[in-house]
Amino acid sequence: xxxxxxxxxxxxxxxIAHRDRSTPMAATNLIYKVGARDEDPGRTGFAHLxxxxxxxxxxxxxxxxxxxxxxxxxxxxxxxxxxxxxxITLPGDNLETAFWLESDRMADLSFxxxxxxxxxxxxxxxxxxxxxxxxxxxLWLLLRPLAYKKHPYRWAxxxxxxxxxxxxxxxxxxxFYKRYYNPSNAILSVAGxxxxxxxxxxxxxxxxxxPAGERLVRHIPAEPVQSRARRQEVERDVPATxxxxxxxxxxxxxxxxxxxxxxxxxxxxxxxxxxxxxxxQDERLFxxxxxYLTGELDPGLLVVTGRLADGVSVKxxxxxxxxxxxxxxxxxxxxxxxxxxxxxxxxGVIFGEINVMDKAMNLGFYELLGDLSLVNREVDLYxxxxxxxxxxxxxxxxxxxxxxxxxxxxxxxxx
Amino acid sequence: xxxxxxxxxxxxxxxxxxxxxxxxxxxxxxxxxYAVQSTAQHLLRVSFVFRAGSACQSHPFVAxxxxxxxxxxxxxxxxxxxxxxxxxxxxxxxxxLDRDYxxxxxxxxxxxxxxxxxxxxxxxxxxxxxxxxxxxxADKRKxxxxxERGKVSFRARELFAASLFGPEHPYGVSYDAARYDELTPExxxxxxxxxxxxxxxxxxxxxxxxxAALKAIGALAAGLPAGSAVPVPVFPAVAQVPExxxxxxxxxxxxxxxxxxxxxxxxxxxxxxxVLVTVLGGYFGSRxxxxxxxxxxxxxxxxxxxxxxxxxxxxxxxxxxxxDATDDAVAQVFAxxxxxxxxxxxxxxxxxxxxxxxxxVMRLVDGPFGVADVTIExxxxxxxxxxxxxxxxxxxxxxxxxxxxxxxRWFDPAxxxxxxxxxxx
Numbered sequence: 155x156x157x158x159x160x161x162x163x164x165x166x167x168x169x170i171a172h173r174d175r176s177t178p179m180a181a182t183n184l185i186y187k188v189g190a191r192d193e194d195p196g197r198t199g200f201a202h203l204x205x206x207x208x209x210x211x212x213x214x215x216x217x218x219x220x221x222x223x224x225x226x227x228x229x230x231x232x233x234x235x236x237x238x239x240x241x242i243t244l245p246g247d248n249l250e251t252a253f254w255l256e257s258d259r260m261a262d263l264s265f266x267x268x269x270x271x272x273x274x275x276x277x278x279x280x281x282x283x284x285x286x287x288x289x290x291x292x293l294w295l296l297l298r299p300l301a302y303k304k305h306p307y308r309w310a311x312x313x314x315x316x317x318x319x320x321x322x323x324x325x326x327x328x329x330f331y332k333r334y335y336n337p338s339n340a341i342l343s344v345a346g347x348x349x350x351x352x353x354x355x356x357x358x359x360x361x362x363x364x365p366a367g368e369r370l371v372r373h374i375p376a377e378p379v380q381s382r383a384r385r386q387e388v389e390r391d392v393p394a395t396x397x398x399x400x401x402x403x404x405x406x407x408x409x410x411x412x413x414x415x416x417x418x419x420x421x422x423x424x425x426x427x428x429x430x431x432x433x434x435q436d437e438r439l440f441x442x443x444x445x446y447l448t449g450e451l452d453p454g455l456l457v458v459t460g461r462l463a464d465g466v467s468v469k470x471x472x473x474x475x476x477x478x479x480x481x482x483x484x485x486x487x488x489x490x491x492x493x494x495x496x497x498x499x500x501x502g503v504i505f506g507e508i509n510v511m512d513k514a515m516n517l518g519f520y521e522l523l524g525d526l527s528l529v530n531r532e533v534d535l536y537x538x539x540x541x542x543x544x545x546x547x548x549x550x551x552x553x554x555x556x557x558x559x560x561x562x563x564x565x566x567x568x569x
Numbered sequence: 570x571x572x573x574x575x576x577x578x579x580x581x582x583x584x585x586x587x588x589x590x591x592x593x594x595x596x597x598x599x600x601x602x603y604a605v606q607s608t609a610q611h612l613l614r615v616s617f618v619f620r621a622g623s624a625c626q627s628h629p630f631v632a633x634x635x636x637x638x639x640x641x642x643x644x645x646x647x648x649x650x651x652x653x654x655x656x657x658x659x660x661x662x663x664x665x666l667d668r669d670y671x672x673x674x675x676x677x678x679x680x681x682x683x684x685x686x687x688x689x690x691x692x693x694x695x696x697x698x699x700x701x702x703x704x705x706x707a708d709k710r711k712x713x714x715x716x717e718r719g720k721v722s723f724r725a726r727e728l729f730a731a732s733l734f735g736p737e738h739p740y741g742v743s744y745d746a747a748r749y750d751e752l753t754p755e756x757x758x759x760x761x762x763x764x765x766x767x768x769x770x771x772x773x774x775x776x777x778x779x780x781a782a783l784k785a786i787g788a789l790a791a792g793l794p795a796g797s798a799v800p801v802p803v804f805p806a807v808a809q810v811p812e813x814x815x816x817x818x819x820x821x822x823x824x825x826x827x828x829x830x831x832x833x834x835x836x837x838x839x840x841x842x843x844v845l846v847t848v849l850g851g852y853f854g855s856r857x858x859x860x861x862x863x864x865x866x867x868x869x870x871x872x873x874x875x876x877x878x879x880x881x882x883x884x885x886x887x888x889x890x891x892x893d894a895t896d897d898a899v900a901q902v903f904a905x906x907x908x909x910x911x912x913x914x915x916x917x918x919x920x921x922x923x924x925x926x927x928x929x930v931m932r933l934v935d936g937p938f939g940v941a942d943v944t945i946e947x948x949x950x951x952x953x954x955x956x957x958x959x960x961x962x963x964x965x966x967x968x969x970x971x972x973x974x975x976x977x978r979w980f981d982p983a984x985x986x987x988x989x990x991x992x993x994x
Contacts, residue, residue, distance in 0.1 A: 176609040214574045219854040226928025250578035275866025282821045289719035393715035425652035441709040494657040501659025
């Protein structure tokens with residue numbers, strides 16, 4: 155359980171405070187409700203590039219990192235499909251430095267041409283390092299456009315191609331900042347040993363003067379219902395073939411989300427999970443397997459994937475995966491197994507709420523979802539999923555016409 | 570009222586970082602159990618540390634296979650039975666292995682401690698190392714190693730170790746994946762019997778340790794055979810080479826590793842050297858990040874650190890850069906080291922680094938699991954429980970002149986090894 159209080163400033167900034175008396179450290183988490191789904195299809199990867207520019211200086215802070223470091227803290231950020239998250243951990247005594255820094259770049263970002271020039275290169279290198287120069291690095295660059303045809307989830311946060319990043323202009327940077335980096339589009343969450351009233355007073359002091367910004371109206375195209383199975387095969391210089399099957403599923407705040415979460419946990423959470431036990435350990439068809447949810451705000455994907463063992467055909471691998479999915483559609487989940495994934499889920503939540511940064515980040519995320527109370531209710535929601543829900547959920551989701559299959563074939567395949 | 574954003578709010582940096590101490594209990598078999606108490610959460614972590622890393626093995630991959638197969642079959646449970654029980658309790662089980670040590674860790678909710686310890690006891694005291702599980706494991710690892718060796722960064726790490734210590738040295742060696750096929754249950758059982766004993770390890774428990782929990786953990790650990798300390802293996806002479814290159818055709822980036830052998834943690838220069846290496850490349854905003862990333866845009870990241878092994882210590886600089894910039898990136902790294910030899914570090918920069926390092930320690934020891942990690946490292950290196958405070962005091966006392974003197978002593982380019990894995994020219 156994370157206790158919290160919430161307050162909204164006149165300019166629309168949402169502020170959430172959690173008091174943790176057990177630590178001298180404090181954390182701030184600042185979410186801007188903008189991500190890759192808000193991008194122009196001709197300028198993908200922009201939200202993430204912009205995140206880099208948030209570290210290239212603001213009116214009173216030429217370099218963002220140094221003051222954090224002087225305060226004995228550390229900071230970073232990440233960009234997702236739905237939002238961009240900036241976080242700082244530092245000694246609680248120096249918490250005000252975090253307010254100062256975040257407010258300065260929200261109020262008045264510098265638009266330094268040299269910063270843009272360098273960060274374009276840095277992000278292209280990030281693209282190279284993480285997506286092009288790694289075995290299987292481009293798997294998601296292929297899978298997203300296979301599974302999505304209209305919704306902007308069809309591209310990854312890094313972007314569709316390094317060219318989109320290399321071509322970003324300063325005018326685009328300024329327009330993006332003006333549109334999205336406003337208090338009314340942001341959530342600040344703070345955890346540490348100070349009272350919520352003190353947090354709200356600090357927020358008012360540092361952020362209260364920043365203009366609210368224009369009201370945002372989003373026009374994000376909905377993904378049409380998929381009507382036939384999709385399939386793509388590529389061949390790459392990798393040691394083993396990977397099969398990935400993606401299924402469309404419910405949005406993050408839909409009750410069916412938890413059903414899919416249970417399904418993915420039954421399939422692959424832990425060494426006792428079905429896919430691992432049967433397909434890796436017993437039948438030795440795969441050397442690794444996974445099933446997980448992308449977890450985005452708009453309807454996301456349930457992904458089932460496995461790396462084939464040497465000498466096993468794609469056909470045999472796919473059949474084995476589908477066999478396990480069909481079992482979930484036909485055979486009721488035994489009560490003990492359902493209890494197992496429930497216990498494991500609860501334990502995961504508790505282990506994920508240990509330090510102030512975890513807590514601040516969770517609070518911001520659930521506020522973003524639109525129902526902050528979910529932060530303390532999800533264990534119960536997950537526990538409320540029944541064996542029947544699981545079976546019906548599997549029938550609904552694991553349909554061939556709802557599937558996008560990517561065969562990432564090894565050049566060195568031995569068959 | 571407008572806030573004054575023209576200057577940073579006043580800062581407080583502590584001179585000391587109080588790390589909660591561990592209580593030590595010597596068990597009947599001679600094993601030492603360290604307990605780090607914290608009541609903030611209803612959680613526990615128990616780590617068994619054995620001197621059973623890869624440098625202790627007589628056959629390739631035996632050390633890692635032994636550690637990883639502890640949970641793949643015991644006198645009472647099958648591999649599936651162990652996995653099912655741990656998952657049912659929501660307990661986490663993890664094995665980590667380095668050149669010197671194997672660490673077996675479980676984390677669990679307080680309410681499931683007895684059940685979790687029962688399974689852990691089976692794994693630590695009665696593993697059977699079944700043939701079938703060993704074969705499955707070997708096949709998985711062979712493929713995994715092939716995947717890893719498709720990455721320039723992984724290949725550079727292996728080549729760097731070989732270039733620094735010699736391809737046959739236990740700290741430098743890496744093996745062909747096919748040698749996983751030579752593993753047998755007998756090799757694992759023999760390695761287990763000699764290394765997983767009270768004389769060859771210690772236990773660190775952290776979290777909510779009630780008297781009953783302490784007793785239960787102690788009873789489990791006391792069940793290990795007393796054993797005898799395994800003699801430290803004789804290492805061959807180090808054979809360092811100044812340069813090595815391996816081709817990765819088609820790679821769009823080169824992985825670069827630059828470094829040199831230094832000293833173990835008991836050397837008087839160790840702590841000030843940590844400061845120097847942090848200035849060079851130990852944080853975001855360091856000299857190397859400013860140069861290679863923020864000035865030139867060659868890389869997404871670059872890092873420098875001191876690495877501690879039981880019997881050696883070395884410095885490593887690691888980065889992946891756009892292939893065309895490989896040569897200049899190497900030159901820039903050496904230029905930044907040279908600059909530290911010729912110009913004193915500025916006061917503001919040094920103050921930032923001191924605070925960064927103090928802040929890192931504060932974050933590290935914030936919470937019982939971090940304290941457990943620090944405790945393990947202190948025991949391994951024989952530093953004693955006051956090491957954290959000595960470290961912070963020494964970091965805060967470092968001067969620009971001292972750093973320049975250290976750079977002159979240790980940043981001689983002739984002593985460095987440069988490794989590149991990339992597309993080549």
